[in-house]
Amino acid sequence: MSEVLVLVDEIGGEVKKVTFELLTAAREIGEPAAVVVAAPGTAAKVKESLASYGAAKVYVAESDDVAAYLVTPKVDVLASLVAAKSPAAVLVAATAEGKEVAGRLAVRTGSGILIEAVGVESTGGEVVGVQGIFGGAFTVKSKVTKGTPIVTIRPGGVDAVEAQGAAAEEIVEVPAADAAKATKITGQEPIVGGDRPELTEASIVVSGGRGVGSAEKFEVVEKLADALGAAVGASRAAVDSGYYPAQFQVGQTGKTVSPQLYVALGISGAIQHRAGMQTSKTIVAVNKDPEAPIFEIADFGVVGDLFAVAPQLTEEVGKRKG
Amino acid sequence: MPNIVVLVKQVPDTYSERKLSDSDHTLDRESADAVLDEINERAVEEALLIKEAQGGEVTVLSVGPDRATEAIRKALSMGADKAIHVSDPALHGACLLQTTKVLAAAIGKVDSVDLVIAGNEATDGRGGTIPAMLAEVLGYPQLTHARKVTIDGGAITVERETDAGLTHLQANLPAVISVGEKINEPRYPSFKGIMAAKKKPVDTLTVADLGIDASEVGLASASSAVLEATPKPPRAAGQRVEDAGDGGSKIAAYLVGEKLI
Ligand SMILES: Cc1cc2nc3c(=O)[nH]c(=O)nc-3n(C[C@H](O)[C@H](O)[C@H](O)COP(=O)(O)OP(=O)(O)OC[C@H]3O[C@@H](n4cnc5c(N)ncnc54)[C@H](O)[C@@H]3O)c2cc1C
Ligand SMILES: Nc1ncnc2c1ncn2[C@@H]1O[C@H](COP(=O)(O)O)[C@@H](O)[C@H]1O
Numbered sequence: 001m002s003e004v005l006v007l008v009d010e011i012g013g014e015v016k017k018v019t020f021e022l023l024t025a026a027r028e029i030g031e032p033a034a035v036v037v038a039a040p041g042t043a044a045k046v047k048e049s050l051a052s053y054g055a056a057k058v059y060v061a062e063s064d065d066v067a068a069y070l071v072t073p074k075v076d077v078l079a080s081l082v083a084a085k086s087p088a089a090v091l092v093a094a095t096a097e098g099k100e101v102a103g104r105l106a107v108r109t110g111s112g113i114l115i116e117a118v119g120v121e122s123t124g125g126e127v128v129g130v131q132g133i134f135g136g137a138f139t140v141k142s143k144v145t146k147g148t149p150i151v152t153i154r155p156g157g158v159d160a161v162e163a164q165g166a167a168a169e170e171i172v173e174v175p176a177a178d179a180a181k182a183t184k185i186t187g188q189e190p191i192v193g194g195d196r197p198e199l200t201e202a203s204i205v206v207s208g209g210r211g212v213g214s215a216e217k218f219e220v221v222e223k224l225a226d227a228l229g230a231a232v233g234a235s236r237a238a239v240d241s242g243y244y245p246a247q248f249q250v251g252q253t254g255k256t257v258s259p260q261l262y263v264a265l266g267i268s269g270a271i272q273h274r275a276g277m278q279t280s281k282t283i284v285a286v287n288k289d290p291e292a293p294i295f296e297i298a299d300f301g302v303v304g305d306l307f308a309v310a311p312q313l314t315e316e317v318g319k320r321k322g
Numbered sequence: 323m324p325n326i327v328v329l330v331k332q333v334p335d336t337y338s339e340r341k342l343s344d345s346d347h348t349l350d351r352e353s354a355d356a357v358l359d360e361i362n363e364r365a366v367e368e369a370l371l372i373k374e375a376q377g378g379e380v381t382v383l384s385v386g387p388d389r390a391t392e393a394i395r396k397a398l399s400m401g402a403d404k405a406i407h408v409s410d411p412a413l414h415g416a417c418l419l420q421t422t423k424v425l426a427a428a429i430g431k432v433d434s435v436d437l438v439i440a441g442n443e444a445t446d447g448r449g450g451t452i453p454a455m456l457a458e459v460l461g462y463p464q465l466t467h468a469r470k471v472t473i474d475g476g477a478i479t480v481e482r483e484t485d486a487g488l489t490h491l492q493a494n495l496p497a498v499i500s501v502g503e504k505i506n507e508p509r510y511p512s513f514k515g516i517m518a519a520k521k522k523p524v525d526t527l528t529v530a531d532l533g534i535d536a537s538e539v540g541l542a543s544a545s546s547a548v549l550e551a552t553p554k555p556p557r558a559a560g561q562r563v564e565d566a567g568d569g570g571s572k573i574a575a576y577l578v579g580e581k582l583i
Contacts, residue, residue, distance in 0.1 A: 096484035103451030112545030146545040187490035304565025312570025
């Protein structure tokens with residue numbers, strides 16, 4: 001079976017959930033080979049978890065340059081592996097950085113690129129990417145006709161399933177950066193996640209909209225989220241009104257989420273909001289306007305005041321957890 | 323005095339319905355209203371702010387069908403100096419690689435470019451890859467997802483903001499940057515600006531003018547191909563209840579039934 005390269009997304013030795021989704025997807029089309037391009041010492045920390053999601057191989061490309069230059073060290077390593085190993089495909093997470101790595105790799109290797117896939121399949125020996133476009137209104141299947149298929153996969157698009165892999169290590173060199181063409185990283189301030197799961201990785205998301213009314217009152221949303229072990233999201237109107245920080249915006253110009261459960265509180269359900277959440281498995285909405293479009297896509301809707309309904313739900317969830 | 327090229331793209335207005343054409347699965351551009359992409363307005367604004375502070379010239383570049391002239395006019399009426407519009411039926415169905423190649427060739431037509439400014443992601447495709455791909459083709463450093471840009475002589479520094487947090491970047495010009503939603507508030511074109519825009523030069527080019535053979539671009543030679551496209555059945559509305567003091571409990575009961583809690 002041919003190899004499928006999976007670029008590992010990690011922070012400080014902790015593997016992001018999307019990497020496990022990528023390894024799961026890779027098993028559909030070949031044998032997953034995880035590629036760790038990171039600071040020295042990282043592979044030792046991540047190897048075991050990569051093995052538990054079926055990585056047959058782990059390519060270890062460690063260098064201090066990885067944290068010193070933007071994007072290009074990862075492209076350099078993947079390009080050298082594409083040349084040396086002729087993989088069946090390269091899978092990269094469709095994060096801001098992942099899309100850039102994939103795009104540059106496509107140029108460098110003269111390959112076609114499929115963006116924001118929610119799955120990959122193998123049809124007659126060809127790699128086919130499944131994409132949802134226009135906010136999920138169309139399902140599209142596409143393939144690459146030149147070079148090595150490079151596919152970016154949307155976080156949450158594939159359900160991660162464990163499988164044992166050998167995780168055989170192989171050291172790969174990180175080519176020296178060309179300082180003239182490269183972009184230096186002079187400082188980094190990672191987002192401190194807090195205790196809640198990350199929005200695009202969470203299996204439950206509770207979002208608040210303009211109906212929440214103020215930054216203080218967003219507490220109602222947060223309390224329900226914490227009871228459910230969920231991430232907190234917000235509509236653009238809530239973000240623009242200063243109720244909640246922009247990094248939590250869900251929708252066309254915010255994050256795309258696809259959790260098991262999405263709870264919308266005081267959100268009307270504008271098309272741009274729906275674009276970021278309508279592929280959620282189950283949608284629950286609370287809105288005091290019975291005409292709100294969010295009800296058109298909600299599996300369970302309550303017409304009522306969120307300040308009455310949400311706290312009651314929080315309490316019920318708390319009781320069940322005992 | 324930086325010479326700046328701003329990349330602008332006409333996108334279907336998300337308030338109107340977007341469709342794929344039945345014949346070849348490309349975007350049915352006629353079925354939707356088209357507007358200058360919101361983030362691109364910020365790219366134009368950033369170019370104008372740099373020009374106002376440091377001089378130089380701002381060239382708008384768009385690769386797209388005839389209708390893209392509306393987006394170009396808007397950028398010119400905001401204050402850009404001139405424009406290049408690459409419009410060619412051969413480009414129908416172009417893939418990301420081909421679009422990047424055409425953009426790079428058109429940038430090559432502008433004298434001594436110091437800075438290329440794009441939006442970080444267009445609202446139609448959610449790609450967010452073109453600026454990085456362009457940097458790769460041009461061999462320029464990429465400073466993308468900027469929320470702040472500072473140019474000092476031949477050096478450029480950018481505050482990059484993504485999901486992962488803030489990253490401080492530094493490189494030498496010429497460079498490609500992309501700007502995010504939060505970088506600035508785009509100006510409205512003034513009446514004077516709108517009148518002046520009508521007289522500004524727009525160079526309309528075909529791919530042949532860029533030294534690219536028509537057979538190298540477009541659907542037939544694209545590096546990816548759509549095999550099938552199926553409209554998803556719209557999500558059906560489920561149950562809906564009026565809150566009679568027990569709305570929260572009813573949701574809880576529903577979630578238990580669905581094994582979600
Ligand atoms: C190019 C573009 C991109 C966009 N991108 C995004 C995006 O990424 N994400 C996004 O969300 N939007 C986006 N928008 C904006 C979008 O069009 C809507 O304006 C926005 O989603 C509305 O947010 P909302 O539902 O919170 O506010 P509103 O539409 O004002 O709705 C508030 C709702 O709360 C209800 N309500 C009020 N009080 C209560 C109460 N006490 N209890 C229960 N219900 C209550 C009201 O009935 C109403 O339905 C975009 C727009 C454009 C043009
Ligand atoms: N056809 C095009 N013409 C001009 N600029 C483009 C074109 N396609 C993409 N861009 C630029 O690249 C940015 C990102 O686009 P995308 O990678 O498609 O999300 C846009 O905001 C534009 O600035």
